[in-house]
Structures are given as structure tokens and as C-alpha cells.
Amino acid sequence: MCKDVIIACDFSSKEELFAFLDKLGDYKPYLKVGMELYYKEGAPMVRELKERGYKIFLDLKLHDIPNTVYKAMRNLGALGVDITNVHAAGGIKMMAAALKGLREGAGEGAMPKLIAVTQLTSTDADTLKNELLINETLENTVRKYALNAKEAGLDGVVCSPLEASLIKGLGLMSVTPGIRLAGDSVDDQKRVSTPALAREMGSTYIVVGRSITGAQNPQEAYAECVRQFKGE
Ligand code: C5P
Numbered sequence: 308m309c310k311d312v313i314i315a316c317d318f319s320s321k322e323e324l325f326a327f328l329d330k331l332g333d334y335k336p337y338l339k340v341g342m343e344l345y346y347k348e349g350a351p352m353v354r355e356l357k358e359r360g361y362k363i364f365l366d367l368k369l370h371d372i373p374n375t376v377y378k379a380m381r382n383l384g385a386l387g388v389d390i391t392n393v394h395a396a397g398g399i400k401m402m403a404a405a406l407k408g409l410r411e412g413a414g415e416g417a418m419p420k421l422i423a424v425t426q427l428t429s430t431d432a433d434t435l436k437n438e439l440l441i442n443e444t445l446e447n448t449v450r451k452y453a454l455n456a457k458e459a460g461l462d463g464v465v466c467s468p469l470e471a472s473l474i475k476g477l478g479l480m481s482v483t484p485g486i487r488l489a490g491d492s493v494d495d496q497k498r499v500s501t502p503a504l505a506r507e508m509g510s511t512y513i514v515v516g517r518s519i520t521g522a523q524n525p526q527e528a529y530a531e532c533v534r535q536f537k538g539e
């Protein structure tokens with residue numbers, strides 16, 4: 308499975324994003340576009356990024372009834388994104404409908420990877436038990452949701468690098484945020500790994516935001532992440 312570094316583009320506008328991309332020289336990295344940027348700039352910006360040669364992980368975490376997700380995914384498939392995602396909490400039927408929509412939308416184009424969010428890292432044991440009324444451990448729900456994603460035909464899940472080997476053992480790919488270069492501030496992340504550690508733990512893709520976007524020299528920081536993660 309192809310390993311790569313995905314830059315989390317948590318910018319509030321297209322102008323900010325393009326100013327950042329200009330700092331990367333000739334690199335055309337994999338980019339993660341999330342809700343903030345997508346809800347501001349929408350599909351035209353994604354098309355423009357694709358035309359400029361970037362691979363896109365569109366991180367919109369769909370979660371609705373199967374028919375609605377199916378129709379929404381047809382539109383995302385037609386956009387030509389490379390990875391997109393849903394919440395596994397929507398259930399197996401919803402995930403299967405998402406996959407069908409994505410496939411139809413992609414048509415003759417390359418089939419995007421579809422991955423699932425298991426439990427958000429903002430969900431802790433207390434929230435799980437007392438708000439969501441789930442009397443299982445977080446780990447058990449992550450495993451079960453990942454198995455549901457597999458049954459629905461998805462390619463993998465978003466998870467911590469610490470869960471990457473569990474996910475690999477289930478035959479799924481893992482896309483892992485929570486990455487920092489040694490010495491960088493951890494910011495609001497609770498548990499962080501270096502790109503080298505994520506590689507050792509078996510992550511398929513790492514998602515790196517502020518360690519690259521907030522670096523003095525983003526080009527060097529990106530190259531360092533690639534060197535550590537891909538061994539290049
Ligand atoms: O700047 P930083 O490297 O912490 O950014 C991580 C990115 O990954 C952000 O876009 C964040 O929303 C996302 N993410 C995360 N943890 C998750 C899921 C997504 O940090 N469990």
C-alpha cells in the first residue's frame with residue numbers, strides 16, 4: 308500500500324492556502340481539505356487543486372441516512388478526490404451506500420479510497436459511557452467500527468498511529484493524524500508520534516498539520532516528514 312505524507316490544510320481561505328503552497332517550491336504534496344476550507348471555498352477550489360496536480364483527501368466525515376450519503380458521495384466522486392470519508396457510526400448500510408455513490412460518481416475516473424472515522428479523538432471514555440451510553444471500551448468500539456467499515460467494503464480508517472497495527476491486522480489501511488516533528492509544540496493534541504514512529508507502527512498515511520504549516524521553513528519540514536516516514 309502506498310505510504311505518503313498528507314498535509315492538513317487548516318486554512319480559512321483559498322488565498323491563505325495558495326500562499327502556503329507557494330512556500331513548498333516544486334513539491335506537490337497530498338493535501339487534506341477539511342470542513343472549514345471546503346465550506347468556504349467549495350468544489351471549485353478542489354477542482355483547481357486537482358488541475359494543479361495535487362492529490363486530495365477530502366475530510367468531510369459524512370454521517371446521514373444511507374440515501375442522502377449515497378447522493379452526496381456521487382457528487383464527491385465526480386470531483387475526482389483521492390480519499391474521502393464517513394463516520395462509521397452511521398452503520399454498515401450507510402457506509403456501503405457511500406461506497407456505491409462514490410463509485411458511481413467517479414465513473415471512468417480512478418476510484419477514490421473511502422475511509423471511516425471510528426471514534427473521534429475528542430471522545431473519551433466518560434463521553435462514551437455517560438453521553439453516548441456505550442458500555443464498551445473505546446478500543447472495542449474502534450475495533451468493531453473498523454470491522455463494520457471492512458464489511459461495508461471500505462479501504463480503511465482514520466486513527467491514531469498507536470492503533471495502526473491493530474488496523475493493519477484487520478487488513479485495512481490507516482490514515483493517522485497526531486504527528487509532530489521532535490521538538491515541536493504538541494498544541495491541542497493529546498498523544499503525538501513522530502513520522503518515524505508512525506512508520507514503525509505501520510501507518511499507511513500520516514496527516515501532518517502545524518508541524519509543517521507552522522514551521523519557519525515549511526518546505527524543509529515537509530521534506531523531513533517524508534524522509535522519516537517513507538525513508539527517502
Ligand atoms: O495541526 P495538526 O497536525 O494537529 O493537525 C491534525 C489534523 O488532523 C487536523 O486537521 C485535525 O482536524 C485532524 N484530525 C486529528 N485527529 C483526529 C482526526 C482528525 O487531529 N482524530
